[in-house]
Amino acid sequence: MALALVSFLSIIVMWSLDLPVEQFRLPWALDILPFSMLFYCIGYLLSEFILPHVQQVSQTQTLAHIAFAVVSVAGLYLLWLFDGWTKLEVNLNGASTNNPFWMLCAAMLGFVSSLMLCIAIDCRALRFLGRTSLTIMCVHEPVKRMMIFIMAKIVGVSTDALRANFVYALLVTAITVLICIVAHLILDKIAPALVGNPVR
Template sequence: MVHLWFLPCFFTTVILFNFLYNKLGEKITYIIVILMSILYIFIPIPKLFWGIDLSFKYMAFYAVGVSSQKILKKINVNNVNNRNNKASQSIIAIILLIINFCLSYYGLTTGIMWFITAQIGVIGVTISSLIINKNRLLEYLGKISLIILCMHGPIYRIVIKITSVILNINSDIIRTNLFYAVFIVLVTILICSAVYNIVIRTVPWMVGKKNNI
């Protein structure tokens, strides 16, 4: 469950950012966030409980998300998404995502380049979301994303093991073969979806939902 580092880190990041934002205001908060990022890049921070040390690394992205949300609320997506705008936005998004992929693939992500590469990806995904606007499948996957994060590790390992036994294939082949990998991902998502529906009906508070009873 190594991937679950995200949950306490996200918790501390949200708490810290909101505390600064409410107590010190928007401008000073963003200045502090920038200083935290610079501090993380140039000064080694010891590992702390609840991922507080990682909050220095990821606070900048949460701040960008907050500011982006404010900007997007003011944008009329229907006006932005005319045919000409969609074409130019698609080209920009593709270029940004390609740059992001190339920088990551060739390992050009050390120091400040880690933040730059990530922000390029964030902008590319944000533009893509404006183009897509509404998509039921993506909205549903977003809704069950917390369950997928928490449950996918043991589930996909079990699915791989069962698949290897049934097909009499080495599990390493299943992990590296594109067709099998896609199959494993789809089955894992379906199982996580079933788990989400059980949770939402029995213990909705686990995913931040109110009990309807």
């Protein structure tokens, strides 16, 4: 949490002084990792102290599922309005944004909306993806780049054109996530500590 806060405040200071933040890139996207780590910390605190009570209520009351779904959809709609109102521009690949504070606000709003939607749906597939999400985040970038390159060669288009095509992009995403899940299962067998599980 402290690392995320220090990094976030540092980027805000650099941005306010008009320093070239986008030129300071670290390997494995370590320069933007603290932003995601902040939400992992929030997720951990929620899972320990708040979510057990929320899930207990949602399991016994059907209306609670509906309420969470309504809140999540309303939050996502508000996020869409928020992005338009603030003219927010975010490029995580380039580690750049036109306003770090608004980016954090939008990310928090999207985080809460997605969380409410997951609680409303509450299925085993989502819970499994949640357990593998850290592996997916760490592994997906090289896998995605490789899949885009291979798919572009097969289809016979440029990588930019492939990224712009919704169907192809969705297919690349699905294959990438599948490969990451397989990697997670393999790591869980040979080195469970790397995916946050106790050594058996």
